Every structure is written in structure tokens, then in C-alpha cells.
Amino acid sequence: MEGQAFFRVEYFSEWEGHGCVATRALANYTLLHTEEPFLRGPEISRALELHEDGTLKSQLDDTAFMREECGKAQEDIDELWILHDQYADREQRLYGIIRSNSFENEEMAYQKRLYLKTSRFNHSCTPNVGYDFDGWKIRLYTLRGISKGDTLCISYVDEVLYYFPRDRRRLYLRAALNFDCACPTCAMEDAEQVGRSDEKRKRLKQIAIELKHRGVGSALYSNDFCMQANQAIDNLAKSTGVPMSDKPPQSGSLEHLRERARQRRLTKSIPVGQHDIDLLKEYISILEEEKIDFDMLPIFKLAQQISSRSGVECNPSTSHWSEVHRGLHFVAKGGAPSQE
Numbered sequence: 001m002e003g004q005a006f007f008r009v010e011y012f013s014e015w016e017g018h019g020c021v022a023t024r025a026l027a028n029y030t031l032l033h034t035e036e037p038f039l040r041g042p043e044i045s046r047a048l049e050l051h052e053d054g055t056l057k058s059q060l061d062d063t064a065f066m067r068e069e070c071g072k073a074q075e076d077i078d079e080l081w082i083l084h085d086q087y088a089d090r091e092q093r094l095y096g097i098i099r100s101n102s103f104e105n106e107e108m109a110y111q112k113r114l115y116l117k118t119s120r121f122n123h124s125c126t127p128n129v130g131y132d133f134d135g136w137k138i139r140l141y142t143l144r145g146i147s148k149g150d151t152l153c154i155s156y157v158d159e160v161l162y163y164f165p166r167d168r169r170r171l172y173l174r175a176a177l178n179f180d181c182a183c184p185t186c187a188m189e190d191a192e193q194v195g196r197s198d199e200k201r202k203r204l205k206q207i208a209i210e211l212k213h214r215g216v217g218s219a220l221y222s223n224d225f226c227m228q229a230n231q232a233i234d235n236l237a238k239s240t241g242v243p244m245s246d247k248p249p250q251s252g253s254l255e256h257l258r259e260r261a262r263q264r265r266l267t268k269s270i271p272v273g274q275h276d277i278d279l280l281k282e283y284i285s286i287l288e289e290e291k292i293d294f295d296m297l298p299i300f301k302l303a304q305q306i307s308s309r310s311g312v313e314c315n316p317s318t319s320h321w322s323e324v325h326r327g328l329h330f331v332a333k334g335g336a337p338s339q340e
């Protein structure tokens with residue numbers, strides 16, 4: 001594992017468990033950590049399948065099997081068994097550890113992977129650390145300048161969750177990952193502050209949808225994620241008796257098909273231009289107001305797309321802009337760490 005000098009794992013408290021803290025100041029887009037998975041793909045599917053039946057333990061629950069048959073190092077196995085288990089009420093420990101800590105690469109669905117060190121990063125709805133995958137390897141990088149001693153958090157879910165109001169974000173994380181989010185944005189207590197934040201996030205969603213309907217900006221909005229999140233919230237609400245409105249159109253329903261047809265018509269007929277640039281600028285300024293350290297790379301690519309389709313120069317001024325250029329460089333180079 002590389003990059004350990006940039007952060008350390010600390011024990012915070014009984015209810016927060018462990019988390020990661022920066023050991024030095026770090027510039028935006030610094031490559032923080034890379035790691036190969038301890039368990040991957042088929043190993044995880046096998047462990048989960050056996051566990052889902054509710055009774056059987058996987059062979060992988062057996063340390064000797066993991067060491068002798070799977071060739072895992074004893075010190076790594078020891079590290080595995082002390083990872084957090086949010087499902088500790090179940091007997092099958094590996095099941096809980098995988099459910100609490102594993103990642104899935106969206107481009108290679110069902111290719112789950114479990115990383116030992118990365119598992120200690122907590123979630124925040126305004127994360128300061130982003131990640132991507134290079135094959136099986138995960139790469140974690142800062143999303144803004146970090147001070148020594150700052151807590152480092154990633155987002156466990158699609159960034160589209162930013163568009164949800166605070167209460168729905170919390171419900172979704174409870175439904176999907178079985179914990180009550182205590183990140184600073186979710187823990188806000190002042191109702192007016194929460195209301196203002198929710199309004200801004202609603203506007204972010206409107207802009208993302210409008211850009212998508214206009215045939216640009218699809219990277220900013222995932223209909224599938226919203227459907228899946230709303231469904232999970234709905235199921236949780238049903239099982240706990242909390243009334244929920246605001247249902248999304250069912251996938252495949254007439255309403256859904258009409259919406260898609262409308263989007264296609266719009267995409268064909270609307271010229272891309274200044275209006276898209278204005279929407280993008282408004283989007284970026286709300287991200288900055290809300291202190292959402294959104295990964296700017298998709299926005300940068302979107303700006304390029306608008307420019308090339310409209311011929312109008314699209315260079316929304318943002319304090320992040322120079323870092324975005326560096327970020328592209330970082331991605332193109334496969335992640336050289338910056339040392340500032």
C-alpha cells in the first residue's frame with residue numbers, strides 16, 4: 001500500500017469508530033492512497049451467496065482456509081477481522097464486513113472489492129476525498145485543499161445524492177447502508193439552515209435535469225440512481241410507517257416512457273449555447289456556496305462539450321478551475337501525487 005504518510009487511521013469514539021485524519025496539509029487533487037483489494041469479485045460473490053441463505057458460513061469465514069487455500073497473508077487476515085461490521089447482529093461476520101466496507105465499480109457491475117485500509121474512510125455527504133478505479137486498484141485523491149488534522153471522508157454513494165434534501169439523504173443511507181449519517185451536513189440542527197441548504201440542492205437537481213434534457217450534462221444526473229434511491233426510501237418508509245410523498249415515475253411506466261420521449265425530442269431540437277453556459281455557472285456557484293466539494297472533472301468535461309457543440313467559449317470562472325486542469329493531468333498520468 002502506498003501513500004500512508006498522508007493520513008493515519010484513528011479511533012474517534014465508540015459510536016463513530018475509526019476514521020482517517022490528514023497527517024499534513026495537502027493540495028487539491030493530491031493522490032492520497034492507492035490499494036489493491038484484499039478480496040475481489042468471485043471471492044466476494046461466493047461469500048455473500050452462502051451468507052444470504054442465512055445459515056451457512058462461507059469457507060472464507062475460516063482463517064485457515066483463507067490463508068492456506070486462498071494464499072492470504074496472516075497479518076492481512078487479522079486486519080480483516082477487526083474491520084467495522086454494521087450488521088454485527090448477524091452471526092456471519094464476513095457478510096457484515098463485506099456489506100459495511102466493500103465497493104462496486106459502476107462500470108463493471110457486481111465486481112465488488114474489499115480494501116483493508118480504505119475501509120477506514122468514513123462517509124460524508126460533502127466529502128473531501130474522491131476516488132476512482134484503475135482496474136481492481138482504488139485511487140483516493142483530495143477534492144480540495146486539506147489542513148493537517150482534517151478528517152478525511154469519501155462518499156459511499158452516487159454524488160447525485162447531493163440533490164436530495166437532508167431527511168431523504170439520511171433515510172437513503174439508513175436503507176442502503178444501515179447507518180444514520182452523522183456527517184456535518186446531515187447533523188445540522190438549525191431548521192432554517194437545513195431549509196436553505198435543501199432549497200439549493202433542489203435547484204442543483206433542476207439544473208442537472210434541465211442540462212440533461214437539453215442534451216448536455218448527462219454526467220450530472222442519474223435517473224437510475226434517483227429511482228433506486230427513492231425506491232429504497234419508500235421501502236424503508238413502508239416498513240417503518242413513515243409517510244412518504246414525492247414518488248418517482250416507475251421505470252418502464254407510461255409516464256416514464258413519455259418523459260424519455262420528451263427528452264429525446266428536446267435533445268434533437270435545442271441548440272446548445274449561452275443558456276447552457278449560464279446554467280453551468282449557476283450550478284458551480286451553488287456548489288461553492290454549499291461547500292460541496294464536487295469532483296470538478298465531470299463539470300470540466302461538460303464545459304468542453306458545450307464549447308465544442310456551440311462554438312461559444314465555455315470557461316466558467318471558478319476558484320477550482322486551475323485544480324481542475326491539474327486534475328485532468330492527474331487522471332491522464334494515472335495519478336502522480338502532488339507534493340504541495
Ligand SMILES: C[S@@+](CC[C@H](N)C(=O)[O-])C[C@H]1O[C@@H](n2cnc3c(N)ncnc32)[C@H](O)[C@@H]1O
Nearest residue numbers: 017018084086119120121122123179181182183
Ligand atoms: C467503511 S466503515 C468506515 C470506518 C468505520 N468507522 C470503522 O470504524 O472502521 C463504514 C461504517 O462507518 C460508520 N460511518 C461511516 N460514515 C458515517 C457517517 N457519516 N455517519 C455515521 N456513521 C458513519 C458506519 O458505522 C458505517 O457502517
